Amino acid sequence: MEAECRDTGGVWEALRPLCAQVMSVPQEAVVPQARLVADLGADSLDITELEAASEELFGVTLRGTDKSAVATVGDVAELIVRLRAGTPDAHSTLAR
């Protein structure tokens, strides 16, 4: 996981402070293996905020994508990187 996050084209560097801000946790707590809900205390409003901010910051639409495999911050970074790369599987047609 950490290896995957190492080269994310700046995604990780921007996602980390964003998560810290949205979840109101210290930046040190935002590590790739940190679980959004269980470790960082995220609730539905936080997730929505993260999605909205990601759209602005990374130019990707997280809403409507399949996030069943997303549990950790690393998963989010990975999803953003995949969406940016335009991997077709990662993007749902039901986006909204």
Added chain:
Amino acid sequence: MTGPHAVAVTGLGVRCGAGATPEELWESLVRCRSASTLHAFDDEGTVVHPACPMPRFDPAGYLTVKEMRRADRSVQLALCAAADAVEDAGGLHVPSRRRAVVTGTGYGGVISQESGIGHPDVLYAPRLMHNAGAYWISDRFGVTGPSLTISTACASGTHAVGEAMQMIRAGSADVVVAGGHDSPLTATTALAFGRAGAMVTECEDPAAASRPFDAGRQGFVLAEGAAFLVLERLDLARARGARIHATLTGYGRTSDAHHLTAPHPDGLGAVACMELALADAGTTADAVTHVNAHGTGTELNDLAEARAIATVFGSRKVPVTAPKAVTGHGLGLAGALEAVITVMSVREGLAPPTAHLTRLDPRCELDLVTGEPRKIPDGPVISNSFAFGGHNACVVLDSPHV
């Protein structure tokens, strides 16, 4: 007892420039220590007027960092004051479904609203909505009975307290956390009130900028803050041995139906409102020992209110105080803050002075308390709020011992 339930005030909490606790607030009032200061409404310091900000407000210990992000400053102030009121009451001692909350606010989350225009984030709506305070208080104190928010401009706080009393009387709740809050110290708000001629914009002595009923008045001074009371069924409060600050005995509300911003010049709506409140309390004007005036320091309010008070009580018959000389005018906060002050007047048997009132406007035929606090006997005390929009609200408080 028969008839509707009597209502006790068992908890008080405040956060405003004049005091971060009810005791501090009372000290400011009796010592004529004004909260008014020259205030920069914007970072650049281009909009600078007298105002009553809450200095060094820190909600840490009351709200988590995440909660602070989600709540406008106005709501943060509200939650802190409400928490203090609940603590002062020794907690809420009825089941969740018998608890209620009523908040009053004139401006809602106006700081968040203005800063988010054009680029709102996900939290924009929940930060600015007027009922945000009611949510946060209900969530914090397990209130699953009624919760609602009243917005009647400068009468919001008094309406909140009065409607809360009605809930208890009607049997809809046994304990209500009721109060008002606003944090409107934005440059846009200040410019608007300044341009409308309602607010003091320039003043040689900013500390004495708010001068209700004084011939030298120039308008009101904008304030921010929150004030909350815990209202409780009197019999239940007595049964649990609660310390009872005062009883809430009367409530009146009327509308001027006269003008968008100006009161009826003869204060007809205000007269009717005071009379209704006194009748509701089962008392008469003769018995009233003190009037806590709306007294904003605008000529329109002061003259209309003075006429109304003289009509109801007779000229110079009852000691009157205008606490906004010390606290400033916190819009939706005002009525709740003045309800707290009136409760303390009842409890202490003192009418606080109207600060820096040096030259009573001769058109105001009132006995204003000045200089030193004045002793008042046990008896009903009335608190007035007369708002933009012609919304009038008065509450009557009394000693729990009578």
